[in-house]
Amino acid sequence: MMNRCGLLTLQKEPVPLKSIEVELEVRDHVATVVSTLNYENKEDKPLEAVFVFPLPGDAAVCHFSAKIGQTQIVAEVKEKQKAREEYDDALSSGQQAFLLEESDQSPDIFSLSVGSLPPGESASIRLEYVTELSVQADDGLRFCLPAVLNPRYQPQGAGVQVTSVPASLVPYSLSFSARVSSPRPVSKVESNCSLDPLQYLNTDQTQATVKLAAGHKFDRDVELLIYYKDAHQPTAVVEAGQASAEPGSLMGDSVVMVSLYPEFPQSVMSSMASCGEFVFLMDRSGSMGCPITNSKQQETRISSARDTLLLLLKSLPMGCYFNIYSFGSGYEHIFPKSVEYSQQTMEEALKKVEQMEANLGGTEILQPLKHIYSQPCIPNQPRQLFVFTDGEVGNTKEVIDLVKKNSGSHRCFSFGIGEGASSALINGMAKEGGGHAQFITGTDRMQPKVMQSLRFALQPAVVDISVTWDLPKEVSVTVLSPPITALFQGQRSLIYAQLSGQVRAAPSHVVFIKSQPIHPQSQGCDRCQLTAAFILCVLAYTTEAAAPEQPPRDPLLHLVSLQGASGCWLLDPALATALGKTNEEVEKSKPEKANSEVWATILALIWLHGFKMDAKDEWELLAMKAASWLRAQNAPCVTECVDAGNVLLGCSVKKEALGL
Numbered sequence: 001m002m003n004r005c006g007l008l009t010l011q012k013e014p015v016p017l018k019s020i021e022v023e024l025e026v027r028d029h030v031a032t033v034v035s036t037l038n039y040e041n042k043e044d045k046p047l048e049a050v051f052v053f054p055l056p057g058d059a060a061v062c063h064f065s066a067k068i069g070q071t072q073i074v075a076e077v078k079e080k081q082k083a084r085e086e087y088d089d090a091l092s093s094g095q096q097a098f099l100l101e102e103s104d105q106s107p108d109i110f111s112l113s114v115g116s117l118p119p120g121e122s123a124s125i126r127l128e129y130v131t132e133l134s135v136q137a138d139d140g141l142r143f144c145l146p147a148v149l150n151p152r153y154q155p156q157g158a159g160v161q162v163t164s165v166p167a168s169l170v171p172y173s174l175s176f177s178a179r180v181s182s183p184r185p186v187s188k189v190e191s192n193c194s195l196d197p198l199q200y201l202n203t204d205q206t207q208a209t210v211k212l213a214a215g216h217k218f219d220r221d222v223e224l225l226i227y228y229k230d231a232h233q234p235t236a237v238v239e240a241g242q243a244s245a246e247p248g249s250l251m252g253d254s255v256v257m258v259s260l261y262p263e264f265p266q267s268v269m270s271s272m273a274s275c276g277e278f279v280f281l282m283d284r285s286g287s288m289g290c291p292i293t294n295s296k297q298q299e300t301r302i303s304s305a306r307d308t309l310l311l312l313l314k315s316l317p318m319g320c321y322f323n324i325y326s327f328g329s330g331y332e333h334i335f336p337k338s339v340e341y342s343q344q345t346m347e348e349a350l351k352k353v354e355q356m357e358a359n360l361g362g363t364e365i366l367q368p369l370k371h372i373y374s375q376p377c378i379p380n381q382p383r384q385l386f387v388f389t390d391g392e393v394g395n396t397k398e399v400i401d402l403v404k405k406n407s408g409s410h411r412c413f414s415f416g417i418g419e420g421a422s423s424a425l426i427n428g429m430a431k432e433g434g435g436h437a438q439f440i441t442g443t444d445r446m447q448p449k450v451m452q453s454l455r456f457a458l459q460p461a462v463v464d465i466s467v468t469w470d471l472p473k474e475v476s477v478t479v480l481s482p483p484i485t486a487l488f489q490g491q492r493s494l495i496y497a498q499l500s501g502q503v504r505a506a507p508s509h510v511v512f513i514k515s516q517p518i519h520p521q522s523q524g525c526d527r528c529q530l531t532a533a534f535i536l537c538v539l540a541y542t543t544e545a546a547a548p549e550q551p552p553r554d555p556l557l558h559l560v561s562l563q564g565a566s567g568c569w570l571l572d573p574a575l576a577t578a579l580g581k582t583n584e585e586v587e588k589s590k591p592e593k594a595n596s597e598v599w600a601t602i603l604a605l606i607w608l609h610g611f612k613m614d615a616k617d618e619w620e621l622l623a624m625k626a627a628s629w630l631r632a633q634n635a636p637c638v639t640e641c642v643d644a645g646n647v648l649l650g651c652s653v654k655k656e657a658l659g660l
Contacts, residue, residue: 024178063128140225176212232263288358315621328360389537404432448617567629610651627659
């Protein structure tokens with residue numbers, strides 16, 4: 001049986017929580033969060049209470065204090081077992097005591113043992129932590145304040161399970177404010193909740209504040225997306241040391257954070273890798289059947305995952321290898337081992353993807369991951385791991401440790417689906433696997449974010465990076481962060497360093513970053529010994545109800561489903577229907593000397609550019625593959641086909657825009 005979460009007595013009865021106050025301070029890419037929780041014992045006897053709450057998995061707790069009446073307690077960091085013994089001793093002698101612990105199963109769950117709370121007494125808890133903000137595909141920095149702890153799936157024998165009371169049933173208020181500062185101007189701050197207008201604090205707009213609008217019910221996660229102008233320009237932020245700390249110590253010296261978030265030239269980004277082994281692992285357990293929040297067509301997670309697999313399979317390069325796994329309480333795979341990507345293997349895989357439902361029981365992600373890592377790498381086929389999960393697993397640390405153990409042979413891209421996704425799992429896997437983490441919440445579509453990460457996986461990298469510090473003679477530097485071995489488009493890297501000596505308030509030179517030229521992974525596969533596993537790990541309700549009537553298929557997905565593995569389309573009635581034309585109209589408009597497949601493929605590209613530019617992130621890779629196929633045909637009448645296609649479809653797309 002699962003335990004309830006929130007402020008609870010040892011008998012699992014809730015203690016009234018009156019209010020939560022959260023102050024967020026963002027400095028460039030790092031956030032400091034100060035939370036104050038106020039609660040009250042309304043019983044006629046003392047209570048020993050525990051409050052279980054979520055923190056980002058990579059957060060560092062830097063302050064914890066509690067106040068009961070006029071008594072103030074400030075926490076000290078101690079070895080876990082010794083801290084527990086001292087806490088028990090304090091309670092047994094009738095003293096007030098507090099104990100803050102990280103969960104053994106997941107680093108994003110902290111439990112606070114409040115100790116003996118006298119009857120009628122109020123208590124105030126203050127917790128401060130620091131965390132890096134993850135970068136989204138649209139260059140936004142994401143901060144999330146979870147409303148409650150969502151249920152977590154625990155593999156058999158994994159220990160205590162954690163769940164929560166629905167946020168709508170918790171009668172406490174939330175006050176939330178944020179202050180943002182950066183060397184670059186703050187362009188905007190967005191949220192899934194109502195905000196008061198952004199207030200700038202200076203004329204160059206590098207500092208701003210924003211507050212949660214009045215009346216927030218805390219019935220959902222509070223998500224902030226922060227956007228800076230010139231997001232891809234490198235920056236350096238210096239924080240002065242504490243005057244009370246010993247000079248030369250980490251707390252006494254100044255510390256600098258250098259942010260690198262490169263944007264490569266378009267001419268370089270157009271060269272895609274043509275090698276790779278892609279293994280798709282889809283969660284088919286319970287909550288994959290859950291409806292997607294605010295979906296207009298009541299789309300479920302499993303149906304969105306199927307559509308995502310369609311786009312991924314159509315976008316893979318010729319010459320790569322792939323396989324598809326699915327898992328629940330156990331796991332399955334379509335092919336005994338990865339197979340070469342071809343029209344035949346792609347069609348076989350898609351037929352089985354269409355039949356996938358959320359019907360495999362629990363969520364045992366660890367075993368299929370172990371099986372993937374046990375497979376030998378295919379020479380010259382880069383391995384990359386893509387994880388899609390709602391984070392509802394209880395053995396987060398074990399999963400992250402497994403990714404870290406295999407980090408030398410792959411990259412890991414991770415996606416958190418839904419408001420309850422574990423930031424520890426999503427950010428932890430991407431960080432240890434050298435990839436990229438993204439979150440899909442609210443009305444977000446899964447497909448564009450997934451395709452964005454596939455582009456990251458296939459695009460070139462900057463390698464052989466060296467860092468040279470240009471500082472005054474009286475200042476020395478000690479780098480605190482691990483060395484950067486590669487830089488990828490859309491992937492943020494942070495360098496932390498300790499500055500000892502006399503640091504001026506505004507140093508004119510901090511650091512030079514040098515690297516070798518950009519190398520596409522396809523040229524000798526610089527990051528070879530790299531397979532890509534796409535893991536769709538999300539849960540769902542399993543029911544015996546009859547399947548509902550399927551809504552009409554999305555026109556974009558209809559057209560994409562007709563593309564061949566090589567990148568071309570066939571001229572047939574199905575294509576005409578997808579284009580909104582009759583087969584006769586399409587046949588009649590074809591230039592006389594045009595090859596049928598060339599004509600069909602150009603029509604498909606014109607339709608994509610003419611009618612679906614808002615979804616370009618989803619089809620860009622498969623369109624590039626189609627354009628590459630067309631160039632390889634050396635067709636004599638491409639210009640004539642483009643002109644005729646524009647007339648037929650009522651568009652005005654230039655040949656150059658199609659990549660021809």
